[in-house]
Amino acid sequence: MNALARLATGFAAALLEAWQELRIHKLRVLLSLIGVTVAVASLTTALAGAGMARQMMTETLERDGxxxxxxxxxxxxxxxxxxxxxxxxxxxxxxxxxxxxxxxxxxxxxxxxxxxxxxxxxxxxxxxxxxxxxxxxxxxxxxxxxxxxxxxxxxxxxxxxxxxxxxxxxxxxxxxxxxxxxxxxxxxxxxxxxxxxxxxxxxxxxxxxxxxxxxxxxxxxxxxxxxxxxxxxxxxxxxxxxxxxxxxxxxxxxxxxxxxxxxxEDYLMWGADESLKQLALVVSGIAVIILLLGSLSLLNVSMVTMKQRIREVGIRRSFGATTGRVFFSVMMESVVATAVAGGLGVLISVALVSNESLLNMVLATELDQMPPFPLDAALLGMGVSVAVGALTGVLPALVAARVKIVDAIRV
Amino acid sequence: MSGEPLLKLEDVTRSVRLPDDSELHILNGIDLTVSEGDHIAIVGRSGTGKSTLLNILGLLDRPTSGSLLWRGKDAARLSAKQAAHARGRDLGFVFQQFNLLPGRTALENVMAPLMYASGRDFWNRRKLATEALERVGLGGRLDSMPQTLSGGEQQRVAIARALVRRPRVVLADEPTGALDVSTGRAVMELLDSATVDSGAALITITHDSNVAALAREQFRLDSGRLHPLSEVVVP
Known part of the structure; x- marks a missing residue:
């Protein structure tokens, strides 16, 4: 129980440190995360749009049975x-x-x-x-x-x-x-x-x-x-x-x-219509490329920043930060940042896809009933952004964890 | 347990391999015992290995040979994680350049070591840090950023930060090196009284004999060897 409490405290502290770090470097974080936000918004919009269009199409087709x-x-x-x-x-x-x-x-x-x-x-x-x-x-x-x-x-x-x-x-x-x-x-x-x-x-x-x-x-x-x-x-x-x-x-x-x-005699008797799925796949593919580019820019900024933060890592190590804790904290900075960016991307996507007049314009039809925003698309958007954060956070976290304390303090 | 030294160095050496494959001997046969409440000053010219010795004492570096006993335990047997926990719990550092974390207020800087504490210390970090800053006379500058503080104030923040987890040993590396004479003296008096109050041992590394004079035990580091100041023959 004691070990569990220590683990919980460590996790809370690492999250707090990550948040403080992001707060201090707001502008840098904001600029480096624009790509991630745009990519997550595109990815979520593509998936949610395709999901909603599929649902609307299904509802229309099911009117015949x-x-x-x-x-x-x-x-x-x-x-x-x-x-x-x-x-x-x-x-x-x-x-x-x-x-x-x-x-x-x-x-x-x-x-x-x-x-x-x-x-x-x-x-x-x-x-x-x-x-x-x-x-x-x-x-x-x-x-x-x-x-x-x-x-x-x-x-x-x-x-x-x-x-x-x-x-x-x-x-x-x-x-x-x-x-x-x-x-x-x-x-x-x-x-x-x-x-x-x-x-x-x-x-x-x-x-x-x-x-x-x-x-x-x-x-x-x-x-x-x-x-x-x-x-x-x-x-x-x-x-x-x-x-x-x-x-x-x-x-x-x-x-x-x-x-x-x-x-x-129903619309599924010849199998499901895959055309929307393919469209969603193409748009998602493009979004994944944007996401990769966004991640690369995020990684680039994180690596440069980490080089400038070597001294800070050394100071933290002198306070008693273990290698694992330094690794986790730096990775969490990336995860928290991309989670915030991803959340923003999902919100943008929800605003776009749930806009009835915009959707009517895009689909060139008048909807009787506005389908709800697909939860799975929102969860996927958040999941992808957290995964991108974890992946792009690994490298700077490794650099930070491998810092020699004595050299770092002297920098 | 009370009679047991906190730190004990026995025949400690430290050498590094240079790019031309030759060996540079920084410390040679260092013996030193540090007990609770001690105030030790180690003086020496630049490049004599003072900081290397402090790094070994602070469990930041390991000797090449010889032994370092940390509270009776061979420090060589401590894992990196155990050493980190010992640093966080029992050791406080004061650096020459203050080493305050940029972009953080005085209060956040003092709270920083408590982020690695667990239980009550972690959850009460704001209160503990505020009290520590009040003790060094900076209760009115809690939200000040380091760049808005004078050198002496920054070093006082660093002292509060070193003492906030109530360490057993405080290691000060040239604590007055970046300060003028009078501010340096005030800072040293503060450091001395704060450690006396808390019962912590204070090890000060300095090249300033006036600062060293404040300590009850004084050593001179010369050619990698440690001599009691009375034995040192000034060239």
Whole structure:
């Protein structure tokens, strides 16, 4: 315990000495550390930027389904239409997915024959007929209100969720939820209740809205039959291909007269996109070169300074500083300095990468949600700066530790 | 333990090899015993090996032959780390050129040796250093930088720094060499009284016989040999 206390005191004292030394030589330290700060800021920005861009890209891609997403279509061999979603298909899907114990499933039916009308303004809308699991399966984030629940099927006014495009185009911004709009199907208007809004997923002069299958069936299916129906399941990536194959076979057995096609359909099915990783690697490579140059200048300054501090080392040795302590103290000066420079670099990086307008400008897009600054990039930036400090500190520390006391005092 | 000498040199020699491969003998057969409370002065002309002797006494250098006993222990058997700890704990140095650490205040300079102490001394370093500076009459100059202090004040800071860890032996190498006569005398009186108060032994190396006269035991270093001053025949 005594030895431990001595070690702790020694460590605290070495840190203190290092800090005092840096305080005394502020200007020298500042000038020698500019390179390290710039390099750490670049390195962290490159990694954090790439990480955030990757996350944003992932979030965008997952709007079409989070991996692994198995899509199932059932085609009626007796008709020449698109994939069907009648009761027998729905029951077969439900039965088969229960047999395979799938937690997340949804039907997705689409209708392109409807318009949303409010205060005399009409907008073409794509209606998605989905089940409550749809939202977590497609990373659907609500901007206001809430998502659909099973109980909404009992609502006497059809409950819908609309995207921001509908809100914007119909001039409904600031309207208190819930409110009603008309949904017109082939000339027949039904008043629907908007219970929530989500970020925009549609482009141009159209919008998207979501409602439950039972709601659609009750109010709209007669006048606007669904154009296509598919069924989706969100399952673990591992073994998803085999699961899709077996699922298709089992559902096929439940549906005589239909052709069932079940396959994986998500952005990761052909493997991960490595382009961002490569860009990050190139930028990081450049940052590492800057870091090496910065380290060399730091080493150069430290070596020159150490030659001028030989006498001081001798004086400290006369006070009882051991060789190990001198080595550690000098190395800590470098480590503390680069840690401060690295911290500054990381802060600069955070300020740059977390600046929403700057990021929108660089990525040429408008972000719905600002992803947080990746902690691993900040930690890596700090780790790299401390490592650079330790590496560049070794040489001057060796010079200091090898000083002959008698010669040093005489200098 | 109280009767045991702090330092004992027996037939100590020190020589160095020169670039032309010849040997330069700096010290020859030095015998010296230093006990608690002693005040010893060693006088000699420049180049007679005074500083070399002081370095050996301060465990900064090792004899070529002969033995140095540090508190009864053969110093040759002390590891570098043990020697460093002994220097920090039991030895205080006062140098001719003061050797104050640049860029640090008087207080920080006196606190510097306490950075190598452990426990209470380390954590109370500010208080201990302030008291040490007050004892040498510099309580009002704690935050002064060395370059703003006079030579005498700088040497007083150096004395406070040498005494702050309450050493058993204080080694002063030409402590008045950079000072005028009256300031030098004041500094020596301060050093003498401070060591008397603390019970530490004081070994002063000087070429000034007036400074040496303040010591209770005086030696002259001549041709690498140490003679009691009474035996020395002035040429």
């Amino acid at each position: 989070r991996p692994a997403m198995i899509t199932t279509y059932a085609f009626d061999a007796r008709s020449d239409g698109g994939p069907q979603g009648d009761d027998s298909v729905a029951q077969a899907f439900e039965k088969t997915s229960a047999r395979f114990k799938i937690d997340y499933t949804t039907m997705i039916g689409r209708s392109y024959d409807q318009q949303v009308v409010s205060q005399g303004v009409a907008l073409d809308a794509e209606t998605l007929v989905v089940e409550p699991d749809y939202a977590p399966m497609h990373r659907l984030v609500m901007t206001e209100g809430r998502w659909l629940e099973s109980e909404d099927a009992q609502n006497l006014s059809p409950a819908v969720v609309v995207d921001q495009n509908i809100i914007r185009e119909l001039g409904l911004e600031g309207q208190q939820l819930p409110f009603t709009v008309d949904l017109v199907s082939n000339g027949n208007a039904v008043s629907v209740t908007v219970i929530g809004t989500s970020s925009s997923r549609s482009f141009g002069m159209s919008g998207q809205l979501w409602m439950l299958p039972a709601t659609y069936e009750h109010w709209f299916s007669e006048r606007a039959p669904l154009n296509e129906v598919s069924y989706k399941m969100w399952v673990p990536i591992e073994g998803s291909e085999e699961l899709a194959m077996h699922f298709g076979q089992q559902m096929q057995a439940e549906l005589p007269g239909y052709t069932v096609d079940s396959h994986r």
